[in-house]
Amino acid sequence: MTRLNIVLLLAVLASALYLVNVQYQSRRLYTELERANAEGRRLDTERDRLQVERRAQATPQRVERLARERLQMRPPTPAITHYVAYSDGGADASAATNPAVQPRETGGRVP
Numbered sequence: 001m002t003r004l005n006i007v008l009l010l011a012v013l014a015s016a017l018y019l020v021n022v023q024y025q026s027r028r029l030y031t032e033l034e035r036a037n038a039e040g041r042r043l044d045t046e047r048d049r050l051q052v053e054r055r056a057q058a059t060p061q062r063v064e065r066l067a068r069e070r071l072q073m074r075p076p077t078p079a080i081t082h083y084v085a086y087s088d089g090g091a092d093a094s095a096a097t098n099p100a101v102q103p104r105e106t107g108g109r110v111p
Helices: 002-057 060-069 091-097
Strands: none
Touching: none
């Protein structure tokens, strides 16, 4: 009888230690899950902020301003616009109708 009591006592102690270990692991995993959820919320907020910033950076006014300032671009004017006449007769026909237009090389491709 005492052997049975000792075996049962050891079984109860083992299950108690196992229960404590399982509860500890459960709490640790829950804490890790909460941290991951908080990081996910932070990343969602950051993504939303970056999308708003990207939309603000891509406005037509900003692009035009950067083109003028950094790239030294300006809108086309009739003074700097060159018109090329195109006809089915090829480059020789356009050069014959307008001597200012020089035939261009297309590398064997039809424009």
